[in-house]
Amino acid sequence: MEIAHRTHIGLVRDLNEDSIHLFRSKCRRVVAIVADGMGGHQAGDVASQQTIRIMERYLAPIQFQNTTEDKSNHLLQAVGKANEQVFSLAMRNNQYQGMGTTVIGAVIDLKEVVLAHVGDSRAYMLHDGGLYQLTEDHSYVNMLQKHGQITAEEAKNHPQRNMIVRAVGTSDEVEVDLITTPWEKDDILLLCSDGLTTMVSEREIGEVLSQAGETMEEKADRLLQMALHAGGKDNVSLILMKHRGASSPS
Template sequence: MENAWHTHKGRVRDHNEDSVGLFESEDGVPVAVVADGMGGHQAGDVASQSVVRIIKEELHHLKRDMDTEKIRKLTLRAVAKANHEVYEMASNNSKLQGMGTTTITAVLGDDEIVLSHIGDSRAYLLHEDGLYQLTEDHSLVNVLKKHGEITEEEAKVHPQRNVIVRAVGTNDEVEPDIIVTPWYEGDILMICSDGLSNMVEVDEVGIVLTANLPLSKKADLLLERALEAGGTDNISVILIKHDGSIQSTN
């Protein structure tokens, strides 16, 4: 599988609290992780970096022949362990109190993707020139939209648009959304932090992803678009293209 990624502090923040992970299990199963930390400098860094590290450790033993339910259970266990460790660190260190992170983890098989999602980082799948959002934001504005209290346009400028209602490390337990989706040769999975999805309209993302360009150039363009739009937050994006092989390549 071909892949490309970026993580960038943006134009406004003085440091990057996002962390990304792109690795393979010992049996060659590709895994991608994006975590968007919160809690200020040091705390957000610690939270996001810890989640990526623990998920990598916990999913190291993924096997190619595992069924969906087994992958789901292992992913849930990995996120639960990450949540426990971040919560304990925040509870026992006054400098880290209040820290947390979003997380989105993708386990990539030959014919399906298993996603674990908490927070407002997002996953999209490009399939036959259609771009589909696979995740639902765990954010206050999304709750308000679902209840018909605000419109999509109002959500974009809402003063509490950055408030997350579910995150890793802020409570002793957390429940991820698990999304299982088929994917096919030629499809592209994109996972990103809200520093990209809040800055670049989905139509523009679709234009970039369907362009006749190398995957690395598409990742470059998405980062450029987010920076051109203001880059008000940290920006992270991972692109993975299904090239007919489970083996990932850089």
């Protein structure tokens, strides 16, 4: 597997509240996580970092079975434990009240990717030259769009486009989307915070990922620079992974 990752404060924010992490579980499964924190007084930073730390602590010792159900269940448990502990931390500390974070976590093996998703960070798959969004934003604007109350164009500039309706750590329970997708040779998986997707269009992302002759490091640099060139109004984080064949996850 060819991997590249980037996280950047952007050009406007005073603090990078995004956190990203890659590690291997006990059985050598690759696990990738992107979390985009929210909350004042550095609370978003705390929420995203704690979520990743808790998920790694739970998932790293796991001897994953080869079933989709097993991987999904462990991801669900990991996000649940993160939610419980981040919420508890917020309740015990006034400076952390109201903090929360998005999360997109992936367990990758030879044939499939299993994802757990909360919030508006996203996962995309480039397959056979086509870019597919694997996740659905848990945002107020997406709800309005789904119900036909605003158009896709109106959603891009809506004053509440950053409002999410699900987050880790904001209540004692969290609803998690579980997604499974095939994973084949030459596929590229992208996990990212909305600091990328609000600055760079899906068409542009697809063009970068499908460009032949570039390494994942070069593609990651291009995507980051495009987000910054477009204004860099938020923290920008991304993880890129390319399936290299039979020995990819080992």
